[in-house]
Amino acid sequence: MSSTMDERVVQPARRFRLLPTMTPGSAVWYYRRNWLGMAAATLIGLFILAAILAPWLTPFADQGRGATNLPNRLQSPNGTHWFGTDDLGRDVMARLLFGARTALTIAIGVVVIAVIIGVAVGAVAGYFGRWVDEILMRITDVFLAFPPLLLAVIVAAALGASLRNTIIAIAISWWPWYARQVRAQVLSLRERPFIQAEQVIGVPTHRIIAQHIVPNAMSPVWVQAASDLGASVLTAAGLSFVGLGPRPPTADWGVMIADGRQFVLSGQWWIAGFAGIAITLVALAFNLMGDVVRDVTDPKSRGE
Amino acid sequence: MNPLVEVRDLQVAYRTRQDGRTRSVRVIDGLDLDVHEGETLAVVGESGSGKSTLAGSIVGLVRPTGGSIRFVGTELLGAKRDVRKTMQRQIQLVFQNPLLSLSPRRRVGFLLDEPLRVHTGLDGDARRARSIELVEQFELSAAILDRFPHELSGGQAQRVVLARALALEPRLMLFDEPTSALDVSVQAGVLNLLQRLKSERYLTYVFITHDLAVARHLADRIAVMRAGEVVELATAAELFTNPEHEYTRALLASSLSV
Amino acid sequence: MTTLLEVDDLHVTFATPTGAVRAVRGVTLDVDRGEILGVVGESGCGKSVTFRALLGLTPASASVTGTARFDGQPIDTDGALCAHAALIYQNPGAALNPVFTIGQQLAMVAGTKDRAVLAALLTQASLADPERTLDSYPHELSGGMRQRAVIAFALAQKPSLLVADEPTTALDVTTQAQVLDLIASLRNEHDLTVVLVSHDLAVIGRLCDRVAVLYCGRVVELGQTEQVLSDPQHPYTRALLQSTPRPDLVGHDLAAIPGLVPDGRSEIVGCSFAPRCAQASKECETAEPAMRSVGDTADHRAACIHVAVAP
Numbered sequence A: 001m002s003s004t005m006d007e008r009v010v011q012p013a014r015r016f017r018l019l020p021t022m023t024p025g026s027a028v029w030y031y032r033r034n035w036l037g038m039a040a041a042t043l044i045g046l047f048i049l050a051a052i053l054a055p056w057l058t059p060f061a062d063q064g065r066g067a068t069n070l071p072n073r074l075q076s077p078n079g080t081h082w083f084g085t086d087d088l089g090r091d092v093m094a095r096l097l098f099g100a101r102t103a104l105t106i107a108i109g110v111v112v113i114a115v116i117i118g119v120a121v122g123a124v125a126g127y128f129g130r131w132v133d134e135i136l137m138r139i140t141d142v143f144l145a146f147p148p149l150l151l152a153v154i155v156a157a158a159l160g161a162s163l164r165n166t167i168i169a170i171a172i173s174w175w176p177w178y179a180r181q182v183r184a185q186v187l188s189l190r191e192r193p194f195i196q197a198e199q200v201i202g203v204p205t206h207r208i209i210a211q212h213i214v215p216n217a218m219s220p221v222w223v224q225a226a227s228d229l230g231a232s233v234l235t236a237a238g239l240s241f242v243g244l245g246p247r248p249p250t251a252d253w254g255v256m257i258a259d260g261r262q263f264v265l266s267g268q269w270w271i272a273g274f275a276g277i278a279i280t281l282v283a284l285a286f287n288l289m290g291d292v293v294r295d296v297t298d299p300k301s302r303g304e
Numbered sequence B: 001m002n003p004l005v006e007v008r009d010l011q012v013a014y015r016t017r018q019d020g021r022t023r024s025v026r027v028i029d030g031l032d033l034d035v036h037e038g039e040t041l042a043v044v045g046e047s048g049s050g051k052s053t054l055a056g057s058i059v060g061l062v063r064p065t066g067g068s069i070r071f072v073g074t075e076l077l078g079a080k081r082d083v084r085k086t087m088q089r090q091i092q093l094v095f096q097n098p099l100l101s102l103s104p105r106r107r108v109g110f111l112l113d114e115p116l117r118v119h120t121g122l123d124g125d126a127r128r129a130r131s132i133e134l135v136e137q138f139e140l141s142a143a144i145l146d147r148f149p150h151e152l153s154g155g156q157a158q159r160v161v162l163a164r165a166l167a168l169e170p171r172l173m174l175f176d177e178p179t180s181a182l183d184v185s186v187q188a189g190v191l192n193l194l195q196r197l198k199s200e201r202y203l204t205y206v207f208i209t210h211d212l213a214v215a216r217h218l219a220d221r222i223a224v225m226r227a228g229e230v231v232e233l234a235t236a237a238e239l240f241t242n243p244e245h246e247y248t249r250a251l252l253a254s255s256l257s258v
Numbered sequence C: 001m002t003t004l005l006e007v008d009d010l011h012v013t014f015a016t017p018t019g020a021v022r023a024v025r026g027v028t029l030d031v032d033r034g035e036i037l038g039v040v041g042e043s044g045c046g047k048s049v050t051f052r053a054l055l056g057l058t059p060a061s062a063s064v065t066g067t068a069r070f071d072g073q074p075i076d077t078d079g080a081l082c083a084h085a086a087l088i089y090q091n092p093g094a095a096l097n098p099v100f101t102i103g104q105q106l107a108m109v110a111g112t113k114d115r116a117v118l119a120a121l122l123t124q125a126s127l128a129d130p131e132r133t134l135d136s137y138p139h140e141l142s143g144g145m146r147q148r149a150v151i152a153f154a155l156a157q158k159p160s161l162l163v164a165d166e167p168t169t170a171l172d173v174t175t176q177a178q179v180l181d182l183i184a185s186l187r188n189e190h191d192l193t194v195v196l197v198s199h200d201l202a203v204i205g206r207l208c209d210r211v212a213v214l215y216c217g218r219v220v221e222l223g224q225t226e227q228v229l230s231d232p233q234h235p236y237t238r239a240l241l242q243s244t245p246r247p248d249l250v251g252h253d254l255a256a257i258p259g260l261v262p263d264g265r266s267e268i269v270g271c272s273f274a275p276r277c278a279q280a281s282k283e284c285e286t287a288e289p290a291m292r293s294v295g296d297t298a299d300h301r302a303a304c305i306h307v308a309v310a311p
Helices: A024-033 A035-057 A061-065 A092-128 A130-144 A148-159 A163-189 A193-201 A205-217 A219-241 A253-264 A270-297 B051-059 B081-090 B108-119 B124-137 B142-146 B154-166 B184-201 B212-218 B236-241 B246-254 C047-054 C102-110 C115-124 C130-134 C143-156 C173-190 C201-207 C225-230 C235-242
Strands: B005-018 B021-035 B040-044 B066-071 B091-094 B172-176 B204-209 B221-226 B229-235 C003-016 C019-032 C036-040 C063-070 C073-075 C085-088 C161-165 C193-198 C210-215 C218-224
Touching: A035 A061, A035 A092, A035 A270, A061 A092, A092 A130, A092 A163, A092 A205, A092 A219, A092 A253, A092 A270, A130 A163, A148 A163, A148 A219, A163 A205, A163 A219, A193 A205, A193 B091, A193 B108, A193 B154, A205 A219, A219 A253, A219 A270, A253 A270, B005 B051, B021 B051, B021 B229, B040 B051, B040 B212, B051 B066, B051 B091, B051 B172, B051 B204, B081 B091, B081 B108, B091 B154, B108 B124, B108 B142, B108 B154, B124 B142, B124 B154, B154 B184, B184 B212, B184 C235, B204 B212, B212 B236, B221 B236, B221 B246, B229 B236, B229 B246, B246 C173, C003 C047, C003 C193, C019 C036, C019 C047, C019 C193, C019 C210, C019 C218, C036 C047, C036 C173, C036 C201, C047 C085, C047 C161, C047 C193, C085 C143, C102 C115, C102 C130, C102 C143, C115 C130, C115 C143, C143 C173, C161 C173, C173 C193, C173 C201, C193 C201, C201 C225, C210 C225, C210 C235, C218 C225, C218 C235
Parallel strands: B040 B204, B040 B221, B091 B172, B172 B204, C036 C193, C036 C210, C085 C161, C161 C193
Antiparallel strands: B005 B021, B005 B066, B221 B229, C003 C019, C003 C063, C063 C073, C210 C218
């Protein structure tokens, strides 16, 4: 008696797969359950679009890039300049949009670098154990001993203020968290039957780590990365505020707050104000997004 | 004629830290066992008896602290890497829970491709063709190659696991509780399949199980393990009609049958 | 009143991203006072979900409909049973909090810190050396001891009904027998009614007075255990028995059931077993068969239109 077992597979294969268990249909289901997270996702979408399309979204693109217009300085929000102008006469909205580009660049740069370093270190330490683990974890501990902001400040100060160095500085202070997370996951994955099955088959170690261990160790990484994107905007703003961020004329929200600070008390709030609102909203949105990402990547929290 | 596998004085111990002191726990302490080519040997015992560790030692997942395991005369313990690699093709292990034995984020096609890629010199297309051949031999359709493990039923997953293990055409197959995680009706199909495969390909089976009914159904000989050693070894018929060791008798007495 | 628990047309549906999963599709059964009722079925048949729903242990997103009566009084189907029943689980390790000793946890359940009372509970659950066990942490106990501790927790709630959900699946063969004997003696000595949920026909056969066979969220056969196991009437029950390894089947192929259990998301019209049944006919696919009395005894029922009806 042969069984036609394959005819009715539990779920049909789907063409479009963001992740093995996510489809457009279930995305709608998530929206209904977690509107706050979905609203955050929308906000982030807008942020990304603003960053990418900045030059086309404002008539003052050149000012966004740095061109000054001194006669128009410090205008309060009006018909021509919806968010007013700054102390150099540049349209604040344009500066915000181009600042979004800077922020996005930093956010992606930091997270990508930190994740790559962290995952590599964590996976190798976790899988091989023993002295490899000891050495790598002690190195990680050295980095973790510094308060992250302080470390970023030190590195930025040492390298000099620039967009690239801001990214490096923050990434250097954050990779240890990813390493720790990944190592913890790997330690438990290492003992799982499917990994042992790979070992029994004889798959080489580097393949096991790259193809089987790392993909399954990544779920806490995605969650952390999602909220780190927001945190990096905040941290970068902090660095810029003290002068260790991207140099002018690059538009940067932190710099806008630093420059605009002196005008707030005399009633010209819009330079620092809008930049501050932008940073807050974006950081908040990414933070909420972290929860959504966790729901999507973790089958257990969905109650499956 | 020499046995396929000769285990002599096997010792497996590991160190644990308990109450501040480092202790050595002996999981297997001086075990001797032979496996004859072409037979089905069931290793029966309760948890903690060391039966899974025995299987792990033969297959290379566990590193014994002493003794010897010979496969077709070649010593496995401490063997060089290339010897190990050749042996890997010949000895395969199937785990208890098929759904947990397949890498969750990879498709079945990828997972079947892997053993072929590692051990054979076939190119991509040839491997794909062989994968399709394999799944069809296991009564699965080629469409299953695009599925993820969590999309499979327990029975399908077990067949994929078997297909993977048999892709390398091993001589010896070890099974660690292969049907415990399956429903009875699915288990029946898998057991039938295993019997058929064995006779078609002239394989040798070592079955680790706690289920005496399954052991009796499949095995030529049964080894009863307890606390790291074999307490009784007999043909299936003899064991059930005339158990010698008191532990065997206790096991038989508490096992239930419908 | 001999019937302790009556469940009538219970439906439990879970909401998931890929659609509604109908785990229980109309379970109707009754548990008599003082009996041990076995509920048997394979994975996905809804046997655990039925009782977890009645005990209020399903997620809020699950919808539970149907009626239930306990001791003649109607009760809510979403947890009211908790007041009268206690649950023991498949995995005792998971049911015990690893950071508290057994004594501390038992005190929380029993509502008293009196060691004599707690030790007595442990002794009732057949634990030797109760004093030492009270001070032990769960990880220091063996699987069998943990399960007995969980049973003691259940007894501390002074239940009229004990629901045992696969209580021996995770245990060794020798320990299994001991725990089952314990449950039987509890029924005898403490006037406890027991519902034993299991996929293992051998366990059911050993312990239960009556058995209900579940398939796809519905009861397909119900009757005295001896009757059902020796003279199964429903094709599914027969197939299940024939696929279990038995001494007389050594060397032969076991009868595997073709096809797959229907997906929980699908609508089932007619008999849920029809697609896999050798005896299925056209009528099987049109209407869900009702339970009808079969065989020799009055209380043996099966939901199949092809069985011989009792005179």
